[in-house]
Amino acid sequence: MKDLPDFNAMSDDAFRALARDFVETHYPDIPRYTLGRLHWDQVKPWYMVLSAQGWLCPTWPRAHGGMELTAAKHLILIEEFERYGAARVNDIGPVMLGPLLLKFGTGAQKARFLPRILSGEHIWAQGYSEPGAGSDLAAVRCEAVRDGAEWVINGQKTWCTLGMDANWIFILARTDKTVKKQAGISFLLVPMDAPGVTTRNIENLERETEFCEVFFDDVRIPADHIVGGVNEGWAAAKALLGHERVFIGAPRLSAAAMSRLGHIARRAGVWHDPVFRDRYVALQCDVADLSDLFEAYVDRLRDGRTIGADVAMLKVFQSELYQRISELMMEVAGEEAGAVMPPEGDRRLHAAATYLSARPTTIFGGSTEIMRNMLAKAVLDLPG
Amino acid sequence: MQDEAGEDWVENARMIVDSAGAIVPADGSLARVRAVRFKGPGYDRGIMAEAGALGLFQMRVGTGAGGLGLGLRETCELARVLGRGLLPEPVLPAIMAAALLQENLPGSALTGEQVLTWAWQDAPGRLDWTGGVKDGRLCGRKHAVQGAAGADLFVVVTGAGIALLPRDAVTVEVADSLDGGKLCSIAFDNAADLRPCATAQSVIEDATLAHSAYLLGVSERALEITLDYLRIRRQFDRPIGSFQALQHRATEMKVGLELSRAAIFATARRFDTGIDAQSRAQAAARVKLRAAQLAMHVSREAIQMHGAIGITDEADIGLFVRKAMAEANLFGSPRMLRARLAAMLDEGLAA
Ligand SMILES: Cc1cc2nc3c(=O)[nH]c(=O)nc-3n(C[C@H](O)[C@H](O)[C@H](O)COP(=O)(O)OP(=O)(O)OC[C@H]3O[C@@H](n4cnc5c(N)ncnc54)[C@H](O)[C@@H]3O)c2cc1C
Numbered sequence: 001m002k003d004l005p006d007f008n009a010m011s012d013d014a015f016r017a018l019a020r021d022f023v024e025t026h027y028p029d030i031p032r033y034t035l036g037r038l039h040w041d042q043v044k045p046w047y048m049v050l051s052a053q054g055w056l057c058p059t060w061p062r063a064h065g066g067m068e069l070t071a072a073k074h075l076i077l078i079e080e081f082e083r084y085g086a087a088r089v090n091d092i093g094p095v096m097l098g099p100l101l102l103k104f105g106t107g108a109q110k111a112r113f114l115p116r117i118l119s120g121e122h123i124w125a126q127g128y129s130e131p132g133a134g135s136d137l138a139a140v141r142c143e144a145v146r147d148g149a150e151w152v153i154n155g156q157k158t159w160c161t162l163g164m165d166a167n168w169i170f171i172l173a174r175t176d177k178t179v180k181k182q183a184g185i186s187f188l189l190v191p192m193d194a195p196g197v198t199t200r201n202i203e204n205l206e207r208e209t210e211f212c213e214v215f216f217d218d219v220r221i222p223a224d225h226i227v228g229g230v231n232e233g234w235a236a237a238k239a240l241l242g243h244e245r246v247f248i249g250a251p252r253l254s255a256a257a258m259s260r261l262g263h264i265a266r267r268a269g270v271w272h273d274p275v276f277r278d279r280y281v282a283l284q285c286d287v288a289d290l291s292d293l294f295e296a297y298v299d300r301l302r303d304g305r306t307i308g309a310d311v312a313m314l315k316v317f318q319s320e321l322y323q324r325i326s327e328l329m330m331e332v333a334g335e336e337a338g339a340v341m342p343p344e345g346d347r348r349l350h351a352a353a354t355y356l357s358a359r360p361t362t363i364f365g366g367s368t369e370i371m372r373n374m375l376a377k378a379v380l381d382l383p384g
Numbered sequence: 385m386q387d388e389a390g391e392d393w394v395e396n397a398r399m400i401v402d403s404a405g406a407i408v409p410a411d412g413s414l415a416r417v418r419a420v421r422f423k424g425p426g427y428d429r430g431i432m433a434e435a436g437a438l439g440l441f442q443m444r445v446g447t448g449a450g451g452l453g454l455g456l457r458e459t460c461e462l463a464r465v466l467g468r469g470l471l472p473e474p475v476l477p478a479i480m481a482a483a484l485l486q487e488n489l490p491g492s493a494l495t496g497e498q499v500l501t502w503a504w505q506d507a508p509g510r511l512d513w514t515g516g517v518k519d520g521r522l523c524g525r526k527h528a529v530q531g532a533a534g535a536d537l538f539v540v541v542t543g544a545g546i547a548l549l550p551r552d553a554v555t556v557e558v559a560d561s562l563d564g565g566k567l568c569s570i571a572f573d574n575a576a577d578l579r580p581c582a583t584a585q586s587v588i589e590d591a592t593l594a595h596s597a598y599l600l601g602v603s604e605r606a607l608e609i610t611l612d613y614l615r616i617r618r619q620f621d622r623p624i625g626s627f628q629a630l631q632h633r634a635t636e637m638k639v640g641l642e643l644s645r646a647a648i649f650a651t652a653r654r655f656d657t658g659i660d661a662q663s664r665a666q667a668a669a670r671v672k673l674r675a676a677q678l679a680m681h682v683s684r685e686a687i688q689m690h691g692a693i694g695i696t697d698e699a700d701i702g703l704f705v706r707k708a709m710a711e712a713n714l715f716g717s718p719r720m721l722r723a724r725l726a727a728m729l730d731e732g733l734a735a
Pocket residue numbers: 125126127128129131133134135136158159160161162211360363364365366367368369370373617619620624627629630688689690691692693695
């Protein structure tokens with residue numbers, strides 16, 4: 001592990017320059033600017049570079065091998081990596097499980113699992129959803145029963161993003177059927193090579209294999225592979241870092257899509273068409289306003305203020321804005337929008353890829369409907 | 385308005401729809417449609433022979449020319465049913481090509497033994513069709529030629545008339561399209577006879593309506609599948625269709641569907657009973673604009689209401705999204721049609 005400088009002591013400009021130099025120097029010879037996810041065999045070199053340089057886990061404490069960045073610095077890092085088009089690595093370990101273990105894990109769990117995330121030895125999948133438990137996550141039925149020094153797991157998880165690349169999965173399992181739904185759930189850590197674990201890949205709408213089902217058939221794990229206590233998994237699972245909830249509303253996706261929309265319009269010869277411009281300008285204003293709202297939340301993070309339930313407004317607006325931009329792309333691209341490959345192989349002109357990749361953004365991580373329900377209650381204080 | 389054909393069309397349409405059951409499974413199964421995706425031309429030529437046997441290619445050939453002389457309403461009704469089944473075969477293009485050929489429709493195309501299509505569009509993103517001739521000789525390129533990848537005969541539409549070309553007289557360029565078919569353009573340079581054709585513009589407008597009806601069918605079936613899902617999918621111990629947020633949006637889709645249906649069939653009636661050329665062009669654009677927007681809107685909402693299962697290739701609802709993406713912009717994208725209607729304002733037409 002490298003001896004890292006004190007990033008937070010740097011000025012924002014200095015850190016930005018450093019991050020830019022980092023990605024330009026270290027990014028391996030793998031694809032950039034992909035809309036879909038890369039698989040482990042493709043993205044591994046980047047993961048390993050980040051790992052070797054100590055840049056894999058920006059939010060973790062330095063004592064645990066992280067960069068311990070403030071929210072503001074972390075945002076700069078994300079911006080610079082995305083500006084370069086760096087691929088997203090298999091980041092469920094660094095982004096989800098790591099912070100969760102830091103908060104709820106035992107000393108032994110931290111000592112065992114955190115270094116293995118850092119080294120790339122353990123690649124994690126998230127096993128929350130089930131066929132019958134999506135928006136209503138507390139309805140999970142996958143069951144774990146205590147048998148001596150082990151948990152015995154039976155059931156199914158689904159929609160596990162890049163689950164086929166993972167060798168460990170954390171799951172929400174039912175450990176008490178007699179209590180209120182949320183109160184009978186535990187958070188378990190399961191090696192995917194344990195006897196009784198099988199997977200089935202699922203092709204997504206883009207006909208890529210990005211998620212899978214995972215089946216558990218009398219799978220046995222040691223009793224201590226539980227995080228946060230028996231029947232206390234719900235609270236652990238729901239505790240998402242405040243700043244992750246802000247970053248998901250960042251205007252970058254939409255801003256980048258606007259620039260692609262501009263390319264598509266110029267190719268179609270309608271850049272000057274007032275019928276097009278009317279809609280383009282409206283979307284442009286939406287992106288600008290979203291940027292301002294986003295910055296307001298980033299300021300709150302900078303000042304160390306708490307982030308409330310209202311932050312969901314960012315995700316709702318950002319994901320739908322991205323979709324609306326992709327819809328105009330489809331109209332402007334004309335007949336060519338219907339092709340699998342973009343004109344002249346130029347991905348900037350690929351309206352369909354943006355349109356398809358925009359679809360799940362209003363479904364995962366809390367659907368827009370669920371978020372609106374939540375906002376109506378938690379923020380607007382409406383009855384029901 | 386007095387309807388010359390009386391209520392005959394309803395009975396005719398019913399017969400056509402019944403017979404279409406031979407090529408579009410009544411139970412809504414899309415197994416065949418899935419099986420032909422991304423293979424060969426993206427459709428089954430055998431189905432064209434079945435459509436020929438049903439007499440579908442004679443629908444728009446006048447009785448005087450040995451055809452059935454059916455109206456555009458019947459054609460749109462057929463198109464709607466084909467759209468419900470996401471039929472990938474170029475049945476509608478063959479009907480339109482036959483309408484242009486009339487008494488010159490070759491027997492092999494009438495039976496569907498040979499696959500017939502037509503090529504009219506001069507450039508992507510435009511509705512111009514008078515190109516394709518140089519110094520009186522058939523020479524040029526046509527775009528968005530439906531079914532071209534597996535076609536034997538091409539009716540090429542130009543400003544100097546139409547020509548019937550065999551497969552070996554054209555160069556077909558193909559690209560995979562999202563629905564598993566092919567997006568094709570053709571190039572030609574040929575000494576073939578150009579036959580005068582006074583109906584090109586009106587057949588293109590007829591085809592615009594028929595394609596709108598196909599998209600209506602796509603939307604109609606996507607909504608049905610989604611409503612079924614809203615009824616059976618349970619979350620929070622109740623069907624998700626009981627949530628008002630979804631009920632209101634499902635209702636919006638239904639309103640859009642009925643607006644589109646009304647616009648298509650009222651316009652088809654006007655086309656059948658006679659309408660001036662300018663109103664015709666305006667109406668075709670209006671009808672197509674709504675149908676395209678509807679197909680995109682409904683298929684998008686369908687996905688959203690299915691949740692993650694809507695993001696899979698194995699769920700049938702995804703086939704509707706891909707079909708809408710592949711075909712909503714044929715005969716003009718919504719942006720282009722809005723621009724066209726805006727231009728017509730200056731001609732005092734789109735009141
Ligand atoms: C690309 C992708 C990746 C994913 N990756 C993972 C992963 O790695 N691990 C994991 O565990 N899960 C993952 N998921 C699953 C995701 O968390 C669920 O899709 C999500 O929770 C929604 O559940 P569902 O798909 O079952 O939809 P459902 O809950 O069945 O919802 C269907 C529709 O009903 C609406 N609805 C539901 N309840 C209400 C209500 N009360 N009011 C109004 N509308 C309602 C929904 O908004 C949606 O439109 C992923 C999903 C996608 C699409």
